[in-house]
Amino acid sequence: MIYLDHAATTPLRPEARAVLAEFAAADGPFANPASQHAAGRAMARRIEEARERLAALLGAEPADILWTSGATEANNLAILGRARFAASLGRGLVVPRTEHKAVIDPVRHLAGQGRQVQWLDPAHGAYGICTADDFAARLTGETILACAMAVNNETGQCQDVAAIAGVCAEHGVPLHVDAAQALGKVPLTVDPGVGSMSLSAHKLGGPTGIGALYLRSRPRVGVEPLQFGGGQERGLRSGTLASMNILAFVAAAEAACAERETAMARLASLREATWQRLTGGIAGLIRNGTATHSSPHILNISVPGVHGDALRALLGEVCLSSGSACSSAQAESSYVLRALGHSDDLANASLRLSFGHSTDDAEVTRAVDIIIEAVRVLRERAVP
Amino acid sequence: MIYLDHNASSPLRPEAFLAMQPWMTAQHGNAQSVHRAGRLARHAVDEARAQIAALAGCRPDEVIFTSGATEADNWALRGLRSGAPRYVGAAEHDAVLQAVPGLRLIRPDANGVISPAALAQQLEDQPPGLVSLMWANNETGVCNDITALAAVVSEHGSVLHSDAAQALGRVPLDFAGSGCVALSLSAHKLGGPLGVGALILREGTAIEPLLRGGQHEGRRHAGTLNVPGIVGFGAACAQLAATGAAEARRLGQMRDQFERALLAQCPGAQVFGQQALRLPNTSFFAVPGWHSEALLMALDRDGLALASGSACHSGSDVPSHVLRAMEVPMQTALGAVRLSLGHTTQEGDVAALLAALLSITGGGGAGRFAGVMGG
Numbered sequence: 001m002i003y004l005d006h007a008a009t010t011p012l013r014p015e016a017r018a019v020l021a022e023f024a025a026a027d028g029p030f031a032n033p034a035s036q037h038a039a040g041r042a043m044a045r046r047i048e049e050a051r052e053r054l055a056a057l058l059g060a061e062p063a064d065i066l067w068t069s070g071a072t073e074a075n076n077l078a079i080l081g082r083a084r085f086a087a088s089l090g091r092g093l094v095v096p097r098t099e100h101k102a103v104i105d106p107v108r109h110l111a112g113q114g115r116q117v118q119w120l121d122p123a124h125g126a127y128g129i130c131t132a133d134d135f136a137a138r139l140t141g142e143t144i145l146a147c148a149m150a151v152n153n154e155t156g157q158c159q160d161v162a163a164i165a166g167v168c169a170e171h172g173v174p175l176h177v178d179a180a181q182a183l184g185k186v187p188l189t190v191d192p193g194v195g196s197m198s199l200s201a202h203k204l205g206g207p208t209g210i211g212a213l214y215l216r217s218r219p220r221v222g223v224e225p226l227q228f229g230g231g232q233e234r235g236l237r238s239g240t241l242a243s244m245n246i247l248a249f250v251a252a253a254e255a256a257c258a259e260r261e262t263a264m265a266r267l268a269s270l271r272e273a274t275w276q277r278l279t280g281g282i283a284g285l286i287r288n289g290t291a292t293h294s295s296p297h298i299l300n301i302s303v304p305g306v307h308g309d310a311l312r313a314l315l316g317e318v319c320l321s322s323g324s325a326c327s328s329a330q331a332e333s334s335y336v337l338r339a340l341g342h343s344d345d346l347a348n349a350s351l352r353l354s355f356g357h358s359t360d361d362a363e364v365t366r367a368v369d370i371i372i373e374a375v376r377v378l379r380e381r382a383v384p
Numbered sequence: 385m386i387y388l389d390h391n392a393s394s395p396l397r398p399e400a401f402l403a404m405q406p407w408m409t410a411q412h413g414n415a416q417s418v419h420r421a422g423r424l425a426r427h428a429v430d431e432a433r434a435q436i437a438a439l440a441g442c443r444p445d446e447v448i449f450t451s452g453a454t455e456a457d458n459w460a461l462r463g464l465r466s467g468a469p470r471y472v473g474a475a476e477h478d479a480v481l482q483a484v485p486g487l488r489l490i491r492p493d494a495n496g497v498i499s500p501a502a503l504a505q506q507l508e509d510q511p512p513g514l515v516s517l518m519w520a521n522n523e524t525g526v527c528n529d530i531t532a533l534a535a536v537v538s539e540h541g542s543v544l545h546s547d548a549a550q551a552l553g554r555v556p557l558d559f560a561g562s563g564c565v566a567l568s569l570s571a572h573k574l575g576g577p578l579g580v581g582a583l584i585l586r587e588g589t590a591i592e593p594l595l596r597g598g599q600h601e602g603r604r605h606a607g608t609l610n611v612p613g614i615v616g617f618g619a620a621c622a623q624l625a626a627t628g629a630a631e632a633r634r635l636g637q638m639r640d641q642f643e644r645a646l647l648a649q650c651p652g653a654q655v656f657g658q659q660a661l662r663l664p665n666t667s668f669f670a671v672p673g674w675h676s677e678a679l680l681m682a683l684d685r686d687g688l689a690l691a692s693g694s695a696c697h698s699g700s701d702v703p704s705h706v707l708r709a710m711e712v713p714m715q716t717a718l719g720a721v722r723l724s725l726g727h728t729t730q731e732g733d734v735a736a737l738l739a740a741l742l743s744i745t746g747g748g749g750a751g752r753f754a755g756v757m758g759g
Contacts, residue, residue, distance in 0.1 A: 003421055008414040009608060017408055024401035032392040036680065037689035039385055040392070069451030069579060072607035076595045102597030102606060109596055202608060207408075209451065209579040209610030226594060227458035229479030238479060239454035240393060240572065242579030245613075312418070319419035 002363045002370075004320045006203075006356030007153055007181060007298055013205030013357060015255040016248035020207065023244035033241050034230060043243050050250040057257050058197070058214060059189040066213045066233045067246055071180035072102040073226070074198030074213035077237065078176045079106040081223030082145045082196075083115060092143040094135055094173075096120040096159075098128035098336045099149050103178055107147070116142065121339065127289045128152040128336040132163035139171040145195075146175050150182035154336045154352060155289040156298025158186055165193030174221045180211075184256025185264060185295045190214055195221035199253075201245070205357050206252035210245035213237075256357070267355045268296035274353065274364055275299060281372035288337060288350065299353045302337065306378040308348035314374035318367045321352045386733045387689045390573070390726030391522050391550055391666060396616070397575035397727060403619035404577065407612035415609040416600060425611045432618025439621040439628075440548070440569065441558035442584045448601045449614055452581035453549035454479040455594065456568035459583055460545040461516060463592040464566060468513035471506075471542070473498055473528075474709035479568075480516050480547055481705075489709075490517070495660040496526035496710045504536045512541035519551035519567075523693045523706045523722055524657035525666025527555060534563030543589075549573050549581070553624035554632055554663045565589045571613065575727050576620035580613035635725040636664030638734045642723065643667055645738050650745060656707060656720065665726060668693075668707075670719035671745050677701070679721055679744065686740045691722045 003011070012020070022028055031039035033047050048062070055062040068074045083093070095107050097119050111117040118138040120130045135146055148164045151157070161177055168175040174195020182188050184204040190197060197214040201207055215221055215236070229238030256263075272291060278301060279285045288300040303311060308322060322334070337347035351371070355364070387395070407428065413421030415429050430444065437444040450456045461470060461483035472480050474489040475496055481487065490506050492498045498517060507515075515537045520527045530546050537544040544564040548557060553574035559567050567584035571577055585591060585604070597606040624631070646653050652672035671679065676692040683690055693704040703717035712720075723737070 001420055003412070005414070005417060005419065005421065008417050008422075009412060011412040012408050020408055024396050024398075024404075026398070028395075030393065030395040031387070031389070031689070035389060035392050035689070035691060037389065037684045037691070038687075039387060039689050040389075069455070069610075070607050072597050073451065073595055075597065076606070080596075100597070105596035105598070105606065200608075207610075207612065208608055209613045227455050227479070228482035229454040229457065229477065231478070231482075238458075238482070239452050240570075240578060242451075242577075244396075244577075245579050315419075317420070319413070319417070319421040321417060321419070 002318045002367045004318060004353045004355065004359070004364070004367055006359065007352060007354035008321055009202050009208065010205045010356045011358050012207065012248070013252045013255050016206050016252040019248040019251050020244055023247070030243075033243055034232060047241055047243060047246055050246050053250050054212060054253060057183070057253055060214050061217065064214055064217050066215055066237050067241055068211050068213050068237060069209055070202070070211040071178065071198045071200035074211050075100070075102040075176075075178055076106050077213055077223060077226050078196040078198060078215070079103065079145065079147070080110070081226055082174070082176070082221070083110050084224040085222040086144040090142040090144045092116045092118065092140055094118045094120065094138045094143055094146040096122060096130045096134075096148065098122055098130075098152060098339065099147055100153050100178055100180065103147050103149070124341060127155040127157035127294070128339065129157045129159040130164075132160060132167045135164050136167045139168065139173055143171065143173045146173050147178070148175060149178040150188060151179075151186060151295045152336065153181050154334055155300045156181075156294040157289050158293050158295060161194070162191045165191040169193030174216070181295065183253060184260055185297055190216070201249035201252060204252055204256040206249040207245045210242055210249045212249075263357065264296045267359070270355060270359070270361060270364060271296055271299050274368055277365075277368045278371065281368070282375050286346075288340060297355045300350060301353075302342060302346050302350040303375055304346060304349070305382065306349050306375055307345070308350065310378055311349060311351070311374055314377065315370060318370050320354070322348065322350055385687050385689055386736055387728065388723050388725060388733065388737060389689050389691050390729075391722065391724035392691055393572050393578070394575045394726045395728055396577055397620050397623060399623045400576050400616040400620040404612040404616040407615055413611070415611055416598070425609075429609055429611060429614050432614045435618035435622040435625070436569070436582060439557065439625045440552060440567065440584055441560050441562075442567070443560070443587070445602075446559070446584050446587060448583045448585055448605050449609060450581045450583055450605065451579055452572075453547065453568045453570035456581050456583040457547055458483045459591070459594040460566045460568060461514070463594060464545060464589070465514040465543060466592050469511055470514050470516065471510070472516040473518060475521055475706040476516065476518055477522055477547055477549070480518070490515075492709055494710055496521055496524045496657040496706065497660045498528055498533065500529070500532045500536045503533055504539070507536070507540045507542070514545060515542050516545040516547065519546045519548035519557065520555065520663045521657070521706060522550045523704055523720075524668045525550070525663035526657040526660045527551070527662060530564060531562050538563060550663060553621065553628050554665060559584050571617035571620060574620055574624060577613045577616040580610050580617050582617075631727060632664045635729065638725060638729065638731065639664060639667050639723070642734045642738065643669070646741070649742060654716065656710065656712065665724055667723040668720055669723070670716055670721065671741070672719070674719050674745060676719050676721050679719070682744045683737075683740055686744075688737055688740055691724075692720060693722055
C-alpha cells in the first residue's frame with residue numbers, strides 16, 4: 001500500500017507516539033486536569049505548558065488557545081458561535097465558495113436562518129483562492145465575520161491571509177482562518193486582523209480527535225459556546241480535556257514546525273519531480289495549482305479522456321483521493337475544480353496526491369508508474 | 385498516589401491501548417476515504433461500533449461517535465424535538481443543566497431518585513417535549529429506573545434522553561428495551577481513551593446537527609472520525625462486556641466494606657443516597673465537622689486522590705447542586721467527599737483511605753478500621 005493522502009490524515013509522528021506511549025504506560029500520568037488533587041493539578045500544569053508551546057508556534061497569547069475535538073469543531077465554534085454572539089452587531093458574512101466543508105456547511109446553515117452571506121467566487125485560474133480585493137469589495141459595516149482558509153485542501157493553493165486580514169482589520173471585521181492544512185507546511189502566524197484560526201492535529205502527524213481554536217481576546221472576538229457543561233476552556237468549550245491527545249498534538253506540531261523548511265523543500269522538489277514524470281507520461285495532463293504560491297504537500301491533477309472512478313479503481317494499492325476526504329463518500333465533483341472551468345467529468349477524473357513526513361521518494365516513483373500505466377490502459381480501452 | 389477518582393476520569397485500560405496501538409503506528413487512514421487505508425479504518429470503526437452497541441444494548445447503526453459525553457449531552461438537549469420544552473432532573477450533570485436556557489427542573493427525592501410517580505406528577509398538565517434524566521448520577525452514583533421513567537415520558541407524549549456516561553460498563557444497560565430515544569456515553573469514564581464518546585440515537589429519531597461540515601456518521605455528525613480513540617473505546621467496552629459484572633461485584637464489595645467501616649467508626653458520618661440503588665463503585669459521604677476542601681487537601685497530602693463532587697466544579701466553595709436537589713442541609717453538603725473506584729483499585733487502597741481518614745479526623749484507631757475491613 002502506498003499512502004499518498006496526507007491531506008486526509010497523516011500517520012503519527014514518533015514524537016506524538018512517544019507521548020501516547022508515556023500516557024498509556026502502567027505508571028503513566030492520568031487524571032482529569034479539572035480535578036483538585038495532586039494528580040489533577042499536575043495534569044493541568046502540563047496542559048497549560050502545552051498551550052504555551054502551541055501559542056509560541058503561532059506567535060499568539062497562550063490564553064487565546066482553546067482545545068477542541070478537531071478543526072471541524074473549531075470552525076463550527078468560530079462561525080456558528082460568532083454568529084450567535086454577534087446577532088445584534090450585524091448579519092453579514094463574507095466567505096469564499098472554495099472553503100472546506102466544515103466552513104461551508106455552518107455558513108450555509110446561517111444563510112438558511114436569514115444571515116446575509118456574501119459568497120466569493122475565486123477568479124478563473126486562481127485554483128480556489130480569493131484575493132484581498134475580493135474581500136474588500138464585499139465587507140460592510142454589517143459584516144460580523146469573514147473566512148479565508150490558509151491552504152486550500154484540494155489544490156494546495158495558498159490564500160494571502162496576511163493581506164486579507166489587513167483588509168478585514170481596516171473594516172473592523174474579524175477574519176477566521178481555517179489553517180488545518182497549513183500549520184507545519186507554510187509560514188503561519190496570527191496576523192493582526194485574524195480573529196480566530198482553527199488547527200487540526202491529525203493533518204500534521206498528531207492524533208485524531210484533537211485540534212485547537214485560536215480565539216483573539218484583545219481586541220476580543222466574542223463567540224457563544226457550542227457546548228456547555230463543566231466550564232472548561234474559559235467557559236467557551238466545556239468537556240473533559242483529552243490530555244494525552246493535547247500533549248501528542250503539541251509534540252507533533254513542534255516537530256512539524258521545527259523541520260518545516262527542510263521538510264517542505266524536500267516535498268517541493270519531490271512534487272515537481274512527480275509532476276514532471278506524470279506530465280511526461282500522460283499526454284494532456286492538467287495541473288490544478290501552481291508550483292509557487294501553493295503548499296508543497298499537495299499535487300492535484302486532472303486526466304482528460306478517462307473516467308475518474310475507473311481510474312481510481314485501477315490504482316488499487318495507491319491511496320490517494322479525488323478531492324477532500326470529507327466529501328469523497330458522495331458522488332459530487334469538486335466545486336473548486338469546477339470553478340476552474342473543468343467539466344464534471346474532468347473534475348471527477350482528478351487526483352489529489354498529498355505527501356507528508358513519512359513519504360519516501362521510491363514509493364512516489366512506484367505510484368507514478370502505476371498512475372501512468374492505469375491511464376494508458378483506460379485510454380487504450382477507449383480507442384474503438 | 386492512590387487514585388480513587390474514577391468518576392472524574394479512569395486510567396486507560398491496557399487492553400484498550402493494545403487495541404489502539406496498530407492505529408498509532410502502521411495503520412492510518414481517514415475512515416471517510418474510499419481507498420484501502422480508508423476502508424481498513426472504516427472496518428475498525430465499525431467493529432468498535434458493534435462492541436459499544438453490545439455493551440449499551442443498542443444496534444450498531446444507532447451509535448454516533450462524538451468527542452465525549454459533554455458534546456453528546458449538548459447535542460441531545462439542543463437537537464432533539466427542537467423548539468419543544470425541556471424537562472431535566474435537578475441533579476443532572478452540568479453538560480445537561482447548562483446546555484440550553486429555559487430548562488424546567490424535575491426534583492428528585494431525598495435519596496436522589498426520581499420515581500415514576502413523582503415524574504408523572506411533575507409533568508402533569510405540562511406541554512410535551514424532551515425529558516433528560518441521567519441513568520446514574522456522577523456524584524452519588526444513584527441510579528434512576530430509566531425503563532419505568534421512559535414509560536411515563538412516553539405516556540406524556542414526550543421523548544426521553546439519558547446521560548449514561550457513568551453507567552456504561554458499571555451497571556447493565558439495555559437501550560433497546562429502555563424506551564429512551566437517546567443516550568450519551570463517554571469512553572474515559574470506563575477506562576477507554578479521552579476525547580471520544582457517543583450519542584446513541586434510536587432509529588428514525590430526528591435530530592438537528594450540532595456540528596456541521598462533511599458527511600460523516602450517516603450525515604448526522606461532522607468531523608474526521610478519531611479512529612484510534614474509537615477503537616480503544618470499543619476494546620474497553622468489549623472487555624467490560626466480558627468482565628464488567630465481576631469487576632462491579634469486586635468494586636461493590638470494597639465500596640460496601642468502606643461504608644460499613646466509615647459509618648461504624650466515624651460517629652455522625654453519612655453516605656448520601658445510600659438507600660437507593662447505586663453504581664457499585666461510588667460513595668458520596670461526609671464526616672461531621674469537616675469541610676470537604678480541608679479533608680481533600682489532607683488526603684491529598686497523604687497521597688490519596690478523591691473529589692468533592694464533579695471534577696468540573698471542584699475547587700468552588702459552592703455545595704453540590706446534586707445534594708441541594710436532595711435537600712441535604714447546606715452545612716452537611718459542604719462536607720461531601722466522593723470516592724469512586726475503578727479497574728486499577730486494589731483492596732489495600734480502600735484500607736489505606738480508611739486509615740488516613742481516621743488519622744485525619746481523629747475518629748478512632750487505624751487498627752480498628754483494618755479490623756472491620758478484614759471482617
